[in-house]
Amino acid sequence: MIREPLIFEISDKGKRAFRLPKLDVPFSKDLLAGYRVREEVEDFPQVSEVEVVRHFTRLSQTNYAVDIGFYPLGSCTMKYNPKVNDRAASLEGFLAAHPQAPAELVQGCLEVLKLTEEFLCEIAGLDAFTLQPAAGAQGELSGMMLIRARLAERGNPRRTVLIPDSAHGTNPSSAHICGYQVQVINSDANGRIDLADLERAMTDEVAALMVTNPNTLGVFETDIKKIAGLVHSRGGFLYMDGANLNALTGISRPGDMDVDVIHINLHKTFSTPHGGGGPGSGPVGVKKELEPYLPCPVVKRKNGGFVLEHNRPKSIGRVHGFHGNFLVAVKALAYILSLGPEGLREMAEVAVLNSNYIRKSLEGHYHLKYQAPTLHECVFSDKLQKEQGVTNIDIAKRLIDYGLHPPTMSFPLIVPGALMIEPTETETRRDLDLFIQAMTAIAREAAEDPQLLKDAPHTSYVRRLNETAAARSPVLKWTRSMKPPQGG
Amino acid sequence: MSYISLSDKDKKEMLERIGVSSMEDLFRSVPEPAKLNRKLNLPPALSEPELLALMGDIAGRNTYGGFLSFLGAGAYRHIIPVTVDHLSSRGEFVTPYTPYQPEISQGTLQVIFEFQTLICQLAGMDIANASLYDGASASAEAVLMANRLNNRTKVLLPRSLHPHYRRTIQTYTRNLGLELQEVGFDGSGRLNPADLEAKLDDRTAAVVCQSPNYFGVVEDLKAVADLAHRRQALAVAVVAEALSLGILEAPGRLGADIVTGEAQSFGLPLGFGGPYLGFMACAQDFLRQFPGRIAGLTSDLEGRPGFVLTISTREQHIRREKATSNICTNQAWCALRATIFMETLGHDGLREMACQNIQKAHYAREQLTALPGVKARFSGRSFNEFVLQLPKRWPDVDATLRKRNILAGVGLEAHYPELKDCVLVNVTEVLRRQDIDRLAGALREVLR
């Protein structure tokens, strides 16, 4: 495939892709004289519409996507993105709604926010949700700020947050921005939170434990109620990272496990598209005690309609300029309405079925560090293949030659050389079997012809890319004299 | 509706392979007390036509669309070329993951690289990231970055900074021991330089300056940056209306150290506030304290050029609690739309669109301030928004105009008690002369 040039490489003076209507107000000749106006925007592109369309169409063809095939990325929940949800979010009434419009004129938007909140409350077993956080990480930060605000009102915001060693990197990062120090809790031999370690660590200076359930190994924290009891007995809060909620919908509810705060990823559990890295949405749910601290404004039902409540003196404030990623919430709402209660339960059941099918089929071919039962994801490692000098990265790159996206790599940190696999419930039997066949073939190749893996991928648009050179000599924008870094 | 792709036969065979007899067995590790032993209390599943009908009804309960609207204040209605929807809706752009496997994500990565380049060109800077959530949180990230760079704890925020941005910065910085101090505005609507100078000291990490500011007034960024630098403080330029960069001098050339803001104007619908598009750009020297994902150029095994996410050790998945930001998922698809928008408009199109905004807003301001009793509240020059001082109570004027299906602007008194009966009026290229004349005519009658 011929390399698609950067737009700047095909740009030239005199080409235009778009015409504006003529100015219909009297032109004020010397108006611009009163401004610091720029001569030009140097090297800003000038191309035709044909060039724009071909450029982006061809670029899109070099991308892998869920619409093309399987994405077994652990903890990402790369399920199918229903097209009807995109259609719902394209309704003119939603697209055209200005966020500063008076509430009376945007009752439909407020209804979306309120319904989504109420449905998430039922699914999660909690009392209130905010849809303002724009992604999971922002949800985590918001959730931690709620906890801190509550503790501060009680007299002591406390100093530390406990985080398991299997946690996602956003957890400690968010705790830090909230002004907390992080203390790591060890996992036991089964991959679950070590209760003895937790008991030792849980003091009156600990604000919260951030838990993921099922955890990043796909293992359910069977002692979750005991864990909650421990944390609560010392006046702390239990925060749940809801990234793995896809294993639990309709089966078990975080609120019933005594979780106080949760964030949910709409772009995971609730099927909104990943778009190459976002936008997502990270709604945060709380028990009643934390409701007064939610970001503001809050949508309330009143007199058969909806209002925005701005006067909330205990609110942590704002994390977003307006109401969060509203159109993403529309898609999630459409999804919940499409599936209904049985569909949401089936979602979790089949997610767990598909993952265990893969696990059973790959055991023996790849090393499984933890033997505990897993739900919607499982974590293998490259330990067996390392004996031939083959790493998880080589396995991943070779999967690309089989037309598949690799699993999540090198996470969680407690499994060296990890391959985290989460198929989700929307995968076809054919694609699951293709993945299993590819993985078993690669295990064989690792033993018989390791160099084949080390040079992979062979059939993609570009061969393996040199990340060392990229980091040593960063070229982060186009310039006329730009040269691709080599070596390293 | 269900998106399960397994047949009954598939399920049976898969359960057999696993070695269990039913779906329930798969959840043995969930203790009974934790199980929900009832159906979720949610409405029954809808088919596609029923779903669209219901969502259509809900959307129909928005009556805003029937109004002639001059609302701005951080969210702007602009032309969106058809190419933007058409190209961005391709499944290969909508449904991929973050490009952590670059060999099969070159489309996404090259778009990010082009986006970063375009932002650098507009902002007059060396490096830009792949997006942040929105202008408000981006401003907060810029403040945190300034503090990391010089370890100072005081930040000066203009009163003329968007109130929602100010609130977001307060929320983000509350637990980090940073002191936020407000700098007032003067009769021009711009940051008061005397007040700024008085408050600047050796503890100041950064001076934040929004331009055009919340009142639509274009600030003297150069003067503000010069003052800040005299005290070795960083100058953070916030641009809530990215289109202004198509004509106004780049903040990077006026002395800004960090340029950040909102690019919703570039191809994103109003969408009741999101998803929008935060952006940030800065000087090369600050690279290691820069938040957000960055794409870089490299070569592959055969020497062909390609793109990868790079300098990732700044980010949360590696640096964890020492990361430059906790951001993971960003606004990538929105950045794609903005890139298509910028490349479709092109250099001359963007400049012309920006000029039309200045001209139309100027025309509107002339027409409206010619009405008896209506004054321009600030003397400073506008991009596409300006503040009118009315001779009658704004809530009354607003109510009457609404009966004529006109929304004249955003009232300012709620956030600025000193700006009683003032309204912020936004005029972009989508409004026609007759729309502006209709507002003027209606306002004239209302004020009679």
Next chain:
Amino acid sequence: MYPGDFYYTKDHEWIQVKGQEAVVGITDFAQKQLGDVVYVQLPQVGAKLSSHQAMGTIESVKAVSDVFSPVSGEVSAVNTNLAGAPELVNQDPHGQGWIIKLKLANPKELEALMKAGDYEKFVEGLDK
């Protein structure tokens, strides 16, 4: 493999004493663990360090490691070549890949560190 006149820490730094001054770097084991080094963050010349204090970081593509000062002292020089050629840490970790030079505050602190033989045994134990 490991120079006999160096001292070594459990965090895989080495220190070579030359009179009142010493040179500090990271060991071959450490550079192998890190992978291709892409960036080294150095302390300022003149900075006063205490024993075990984090004085900088070394970044590879996928990891960051703190570098700790093996003993207390004042930084008298930093290896500015690492800015343009961070790969020196991989290619010659015990020589050209040196990181800082220190004026020793208390030479007795060296007695607490490992010598080459002990460090080799320590590393072998880790590899298992």
